[in-house]
Amino acid sequence: MSKKAGKKRRPRDVDACDVTRDRVRAHFLDGQTGPWARKLGAEPSPSTDAASSSDAVPSTAASSSTSSKTEMTVAPGPAGPDYSVPSSIDIVADPVLHAIATRRSISKLDPQTPNDADLRELIHAVSSVADHKGLKPWRFIIIRGHDRIRLGEALDEAGNVQRKAGEINEKPLRAELLLALVASPQDNPKVPEWEQHATAAGAGHLLELALWQAGWGVMWRSGNLTNEPAVRRLHRLKESELLMGWLYIGAVPERYRQRLSNSTRPLPDPEQFLDTL
Template sequence: MGELMGGHKDKKHKSKKTKRSGRDLNGDACEVTKDRVRAHFLDGNTGPWAKNLAAQDAQTAHSTQNADDADAAEAAAVSAKSSTASVTPTRRGPDYSVPSSIDIVADPVLHALSTRRSISKVDPETPNDSDLLEIIRSISAVADHKALRPWRFLIIRGDDRHRLGAALDEAAGVVRKPGETNTKPLRAELLLALVASPVKHDKVPEWEQHATASGAGHLLELALWQAGWGVMWRSGTLTNSEPVRRLHRLDDHELLMGWFYIGAVPERYRQRLPTSTRPLPKPEQFLDTL
């Protein structure tokens, strides 16, 4: 208080302080606006609506605040932060001010994760069954509540692919001419069918076991990619039709989660991969705080 009521030098000091406070408040205003947008979004409003509502909030706040009260507003904010009263905290979101120590390019696992691609057309060469066994061994560490292992794979090669095509035709009610066949299962020499096979457990619901099976599928794709193989996870509306389920010998409680089409990565794909410009999605959209 003594400084505020001092002489000329104090007035000059006050002027600089006011300017600094103005800049600080502008920065805080930006953060508050982001918080308002996020709050409206979490309340169920989509992006544009959330931004419009946040802008209305800012306009209302601006019309009721006197610009000469900047110092008083700052003091009130500090007081509110230090108050022990129960108030709703302003959501700030994650803190990215500390630089990351993660190097995606240098770490082989993270690099494989970030560069993985689904290869829709693979070459005929495939991993053998012993290779598959080692791949399955590596993915068995998938997150699995109570270690129930509620998943399994079925190898489909050779004529078994024609049997799958016939089952798909039966499910779709398709009758082909003599000599014709469903060519969709022939897009790769090797298919792996993923079956979710949940077990009854009072602490692990079925949906959680399906999530574990799905996790095993994603790890399979990554492991095959890291081992040098191309893979495409395919499914469809007929995946769990009766003829297809019968072919895969599924029990009533089991769920067929699709097929992994596996083969060698064509040379044309390999040549394009190092210069691929497909950007990864911005990770900020997947990370938030309570």
């Protein structure tokens, strides 16, 4: 197949993408969490049956017969990434890719939350985040119950907000469980602070994905007051630490599952994020 022909989107590719989007929406339709991936993965993939011999990747023998010509002649590279070889990746059948593709920030959450034992297991899993020198430069702080009111008071103090008697800052009450993410850089001459902040943010995002895959909704919130003195004191931060916001965690409302079933919002075109040297 020539590169020119490979850049054209064939009708069967469009149909497969449409079917995949429809299958992706099934993630929330009946409130399933873990089992959904196995069930969808057992269904025949629309791209499998549609594959034809003309689209197949050349055999090893065929490739070896042309390799010598390729080595002798250095042709100019493509203007951008080459997508001429069809992808065999199925974002629906793979539970990790499916969680990544379907994750959404949920602003309004139902009151049910994971227990602390579940949080421990999920945080244990996300500790595999890319981490130069294995410094583990992050930590989480669990905030439940009255501690959310204390957070509201600290935010009011940081913002010089004066409330009437009996009034409270209700923003931290938008979820029953908040997890504060703290970047906690370690002294290491080979790992700059910005890189450790990136690692901490990666741990936070992996935890979002893990919670989503486990069936929980998450909203990562921060703001201009996040690292003001009053808020930092509440979280007992060291001078070198940075509060990167809070994960608001709760159950996904049924109304949101219904909205997702009718959603047509596509993922962004990956070509805008790709280039070659």
